[in-house]
Amino acid sequence: MKxxxxxxxxxxxxxxxxxxxxxxxxxxxxxxxxxxxVNPLIFFLMVATLFPLGVSPEPxxxxxxxxxxxxxxxLLATLLSMDVLxxxxxxxxxxxxxxxxxxxxxxxxxAKVIAHWMMTGLALTLMAPLLGVxxxxxxxxxxxxxxSLLLGTPTLSLVGAIGAALTVGLKKGGVxxxxxxxxxxxxxxxxxxxxxxxxxxxLPLGGYLALLGALLALALALAPLAISAALRIxxxx
Amino acid sequence: xxxxxxxxxxFYQLASPRWCYQFxxxxxxxxxxAAAVLLIGGTVWALAFAPADYQQGNSxxxxxxxxxxxxxxxxxxxxxxxxGAIGLIxxxxxxxxxxxxxxxxxxxxxxxxxxxxxxxxxxxxxxxWVWDARLTSMLILFFLYLGVMALNSAIENESxxxxxxxxxxxxxxxxxxxxxxxxEWWNTLHQPATFKLTEKPAMPVEMWLPLLVMxxxxxxxxxxxxxxxxxxxxxxxxxxxxxxxxxxNKQ
Numbered sequence: 202m203k204x205x206x207x208x209x210x211x212x213x214x215x216x217x218x219x220x221x222x223x224x225x226x227x228x229x230x231x232x233x234x235x236x237x238x239v240n241p242l243i244f245f246l247m248v249a250t251l252f253p254l255g256v257s258p259e260p261x262x263x264x265x266x267x268x269x270x271x272x273x274x275x276l277l278a279t280l281l282s283m284d285v286l287x288x289x290x291x292x293x294x295x296x297x298x299x300x301x302x303x304x305x306x307x308x309x310x311x312a313k314v315i316a317h318w319m320m321t322g323l324a325l326t327l328m329a330p331l332l333g334v335x336x337x338x339x340x341x342x343x344x345x346x347x348x349s350l351l352l353g354t355p356t357l358s359l360v361g362a363i364g365a366a367l368t369v370g371l372k373k374g375g376v377x378x379x380x381x382x383x384x385x386x387x388x389x390x391x392x393x394x395x396x397x398x399x400x401x402x403x404l405p406l407g408g409y410l411a412l413l414g415a416l417l418a419l420a421l422a423l424a425p426l427a428i429s430a431a432l433r434i435x436x437x438x
Numbered sequence: 439x440x441x442x443x444x445x446x447x448x449f450y451q452l453a454s455p456r457w458c459y460q461f462x463x464x465x466x467x468x469x470x471x472a473a474a475v476l477l478i479g480g481t482v483w484a485l486a487f488a489p490a491d492y493q494q495g496n497s498x499x500x501x502x503x504x505x506x507x508x509x510x511x512x513x514x515x516x517x518x519x520x521x522g523a524i525g526l527i528x529x530x531x532x533x534x535x536x537x538x539x540x541x542x543x544x545x546x547x548x549x550x551x552x553x554x555x556x557x558x559x560x561x562x563x564x565x566x567w568v569w570d571a572r573l574t575s576m577l578i579l580f581f582l583y584l585g586v587m588a589l590n591s592a593i594e595n596e597s598x599x600x601x602x603x604x605x606x607x608x609x610x611x612x613x614x615x616x617x618x619x620x621x622e623w624w625n626t627l628h629q630p631a632t633f634k635l636t637e638k639p640a641m642p643v644e645m646w647l648p649l650l651v652m653x654x655x656x657x658x659x660x661x662x663x664x665x666x667x668x669x670x671x672x673x674x675x676x677x678x679x680x681x682x683x684x685x686x687n688k689q
Binding site for chain 1: 526574578581582584585588589592593598601602605606608609610612613616
């Protein structure tokens, strides 16, 4: 028995290797289904288009609205993309294999979320200046917008993954996941859009970025635990 | 070696739904009487005998409803999260049921706190609602309750539903310190907390004493409605067991 566990431990890959392998798998899978990759970005763009049409096309007014609109659009786009995070793995049974494997689930889950963030949150961050220009956000606000999104969207992905893990076994997870996750997104939204507003008015934005970083650190440390627990609960039924 | 009894026997007996049903049955009338006496007495005292505020006049009297409801909304969440943790760690059925029963009561307390706050805000601040830190975080608390309730009703398997909502309740626990300290961290319209454990309240005794009575009365009322919901839940979940059938046949 002892021999067996020893040999298994020796042959099991290291944590970094496991992390990289999971990331690689996620990237491969997503690049083979490109529509899932592009859809949140298109949604992001469309939501931002709705505001000038729905509220007012007046540049001064839109510039005031821009930090909040870009942040809300990024938040909703992240939320929409969350539902697919575990669903295909759940449907083809590979999620069960991941849970049964002797490797630490914390690392697997963290790798999955980070890979997912790189394909949604990071892409949204890179696309955000385009939306900023569309909404007449002053140029001084751009670094604040990028930095706040860069620090805020990983938290959104981590928290959203908790909701995705809780609802993965349900047929109608879509609306429920937004109900569960949106209240938890509010602090990130508040600090994120305040950072952009501070950058626009020329105030120091270090404090807001520090708070976003603190939220990210908290989510990085604790969310994978909650996600793993939620996955185990969802699979057990 | 004799095992140390560091926990009273009745406590772990509560883990059995049957014992819990009988135990809460014995407690229920006492809490019901206490809640009725405290709430009626406190209301009369607060509305008729407590002195009026020198600035706000009689409109401040809504504090006797607002503060207890707000305190209860947060306490109910804490209870729900603790019950969820107990249910997750020790897989206790009764803890799952407590979580499920506490959520709607907590949600209604949050609604009551928000509604009375809005009614109070109109004469004192001049508007029904301000996007103030404490009001917003209370609203988030209400949304969290709704999320827990929605998740609980969406999953058909009872134990899975309870465990999933327990995880959600624990994640949402981050919000409680934010609500608690929002009035101290941010400079907001909302006044700081009325009661603190460490210092004397800023109001005169004739004002805060009825408030204290109301808070205790609300806690008793919460206990009564929680126990009633819990007993219903126990009967429903244990409906196939012998003792529930016997009980129902007797009635």
